[in-house]
Amino acid sequence: MSLDVAAGLLTCPSCRGVLDLATLQARCPAGHTFDVARQGHLNLLGRPQPKNADTGSMLLARSRVLEGLYADVVALVAETAAALRPRVVVDAGAGTGQYLAATLDALPDAVGIATDVSVAAARRAASAHPRLASVVADTWRGLPVADRSADLVLCVFAPRNPADFSRLLAPGGHLVVVTPEPGHLETVRATYGLLDLGPDKGRRLRQSLSGLFEPLSSSRFTRTLDASAEEVRDVVAMGPNAFHGMQATGPARLEIDVRCRTYRRLQHAAHGEGDLPKREDGQDER
Numbered sequence: 001m002s003l004d005v006a007a008g009l010l011t012c013p014s015c016r017g018v019l020d021l022a023t024l025q026a027r028c029p030a031g032h033t034f035d036v037a038r039q040g041h042l043n044l045l046g047r048p049q050p051k052n053a054d055t056g057s058m059l060l061a062r063s064r065v066l067e068g069l070y071a072d073v074v075a076l077v078a079e080t081a082a083a084l085r086p087r088v089v090v091d092a093g094a095g096t097g098q099y100l101a102a103t104l105d106a107l108p109d110a111v112g113i114a115t116d117v118s119v120a121a122a123r124r125a126a127s128a129h130p131r132l133a134s135v136v137a138d139t140w141r142g143l144p145v146a147d148r149s150a151d152l153v154l155c156v157f158a159p160r161n162p163a164d165f166s167r168l169l170a171p172g173g174h175l176v177v178v179t180p181e182p183g184h185l186e187t188v189r190a191t192y193g194l195l196d197l198g199p200d201k202g203r204r205l206r207q208s209l210s211g212l213f214e215p216l217s218s219s220r221f222t223r224t225l226d227a228s229a230e231e232v233r234d235v236v237a238m239g240p241n242a243f244h245g246m247q248a249t250g251p252a253r254l255e256i257d258v259r260c261r262t263y264r265r266l267q268h269a270a271h272g273e274g275d276l277p278k279r280e281d282g283q284d285e286r
């Protein structure tokens with residue numbers, strides 16, 4: 001765990017001044033201060049986390065799924081990200097930080113910033129990798145990351161803010177977005193009445209990125225696995241269905257069907273300074 005790796009990259013959520021990072025406290029030139037948590041993350045949310053923020057038990061379940069059933073998805077994302085040779089990677093809605101950690105493992109000279117609106121997630125991500133700084137922040141409000149300072153934004157099953165991603169990326173920077181395809185977790189979703197994935201994800205994604213990013217590549221990853229009762233329980237427990245007290249009770253066929261898309265930031269993005277970011281929800285994407 002190390003916030004130091006993000007020196008010069010994090011900004012004050014009040015005035016956007018670059019934060020000076022010290023062991024116990026981060027401070028901007030205007031004198032706003034933010035305490036560094038004992039677990040090593042920095043809370044730059046500036047308000048309490050939302051009530052529906054992912055909880056510790058959701059994150060524990062998610063971490064087991066990423067180590068097991070989703071291990072190949074994690075590897076695919078890390079490989080895709082590493083091929084772009086970024087030096088600074090921001091993972092927006094990073095959850096446990098495992099995707100970012102796997103990416104950093106493949107990039108010995110890179111540093112990463114994991115952002116998430118959930119304090120439990122930031123706490124967990126803080127220890128995911130020694131070259132990863134973990135920050136509590138809201139993607140919708142714009143990330144506390146300096147303009148043009150990152151080379152890659154990762155957004156895996158998480159909310160997107162294309163205008164803000166474009167703002168914080170350096171010229172030529174990349175965006176990797178992972179979304180579920182309609183068949184993703186089909187059997188488990190039907191059996192346990194899980195939340196819908198939402199229609200037309202591809203079209204909505206294309207529209208929201210238009211004028212800001214150009215598409216470079218798109219690859220689909222599919223696999224069908226026989227998941228044990230414990231694994232199915234974790235798949236249900238790692239998502240918002242956990243808030244509704246929903247519990248899986250037996251083994252099931254588990255379809256993984258996801259798409260990993262790569263984009264390049266357009267040099268002359270079609271948004272002006274200060275434009276409100278376009279809201280694009282990815283929270284239903286598990």
Ligand SMILES: C[S@@+](CC[C@H](N)C(=O)[O-])C[C@H]1O[C@@H](n2cnc3c(N)ncnc32)[C@H](O)[C@@H]1O
Pocket residue numbers: 053054062066092093094095096099115116117118121137138139140155156157158159283285286
């Ligand atoms: C489905 S999880 C994906 C987590 C991680 N990317 C993964 O795939 O393992 C969505 C994540 O987005 C976070 N999130 C939801 N709304 C957010 C927001 N407005 N700003 C930042 N993070 C948010 C949640 O706390 C959660 O960790």
